[in-house]
Amino acid sequence: NAGVTQTPKFQVLKTGQSMTLQCAQDMNHEYMSWYRQDPGMGLRLIHYSVGAGITDQGEVPNGYNVSRSTTEDFPLRLLSAAPSQTSVYFCASSYSLLGKLFFGSGTQLSVL
Amino acid sequence: TQLLEQSPQFLSIQEGENLTVYCNSSSVFSSLQWYRQEPGEGPVLLVTVVTGGEVKKLKRLTFQFGDARKDSSLHITAAQPGDTGLYLCADIYNQGGKLIFGQGTELSVKP
Numbered sequence: 001n002a003g004v005t006q007t008p009k010f011q012v013l014k015t016g017q018s019m020t021l022q023c024a025q026d027m028n029h030e031y032m033s034w035y036r037q038d039p040g041m042g043l044r045l046i047h048y049s050v051g052a053g054i055t056d057q058g059e060v061p062n063g064y065n066v067s068r069s070t071t072e073d074f075p076l077r078l079l080s081a082a083p084s085q086t087s088v089y090f091c092a093s094s095y096s097l098l099g100k101l102f103f104g105s106g107t108q109l110s111v112l
Numbered sequence: 113t114q115l116l117e118q119s120p121q122f123l124s125i126q127e128g129e130n131l132t133v134y135c136n137s138s139s140v141f142s143s144l145q146w147y148r149q150e151p152g153e154g155p156v157l158l159v160t161v162v163t164g165g166e167v168k169k170l171k172r173l174t175f176q177f178g179d180a181r182k183d184s185s186l187h188i189t190a191a192q193p194g195d196t197g198l199y200l201c202a203d204i205y206n207q208g209g210k211l212i213f214g215q216g217t218e219l220s221v222k223p
Contacts, residue, residue: 004154033211040121042200042215043155058210090154097204098143101211103154 006104013081021076023091032074036087081111116214124220132187133217135201141181142204149198191221
């Protein structure tokens with residue numbers, strides 16, 4: 001099993017550009033989530049999903065959109081990138097909310 | 113708003129020393145998880161503690177859950193360079209599907 005796969009690994013954007021961070025899991029997990037990690041801030045929840053067709057906002061949702069059309073995929077869209085969105089982004093999944101969270105290897109995003 | 117506070121934020125010790133890191137909450141924990149993250153990787157779950165007063169051991173790591181379920185500690189005995197990393201605690205916020213993390217303790221163990 002590949003687990004949780006994130007692409008791309010690195011990305012540089014200009015202010016105002018849009019892009020989609022891809023996340024796929026092959027463990028048939030219902031729960032998926034996106035976090036951003038900044039120095040000294042730990043992991044902050046952006047959006048999460050408890051199943052296909054169901055998404056909800058986390059702690060820092062502004063500037064990001066998500067959708068969950070299948071169990072496997074949970075893409076994160078940046079609508080108009082801003083320098084404040086420079087961060088490392090992690091996708092994660094688990095069988096249930098209380099279950100072990102499996103993380104992808106992260107996407108390092110720089111917005112110039 | 114539930115807030116998870118971890119201390120210390122940074123810790124640098126020599127190999128063989130013991131250490132303890134803490135995670136405190138402004139409200140009662142639902143189900144506290146401890147993760148370790150190595151540079152360039154995603155966090156990996158170490159343990160989940162649920163019951164007040166619970167103690168779990170994972171080799172040289174001892175996890176303790178406070179009786180009132182508002183605090184937790186991670187104790188490492190005879191630290192090794194391989195223990196170096198970011199230690200994060202996490203809990204479910206407001207039973208609403210949000211797993212919230214503390215800001216982490218960055219541990220460096222020097223040979």
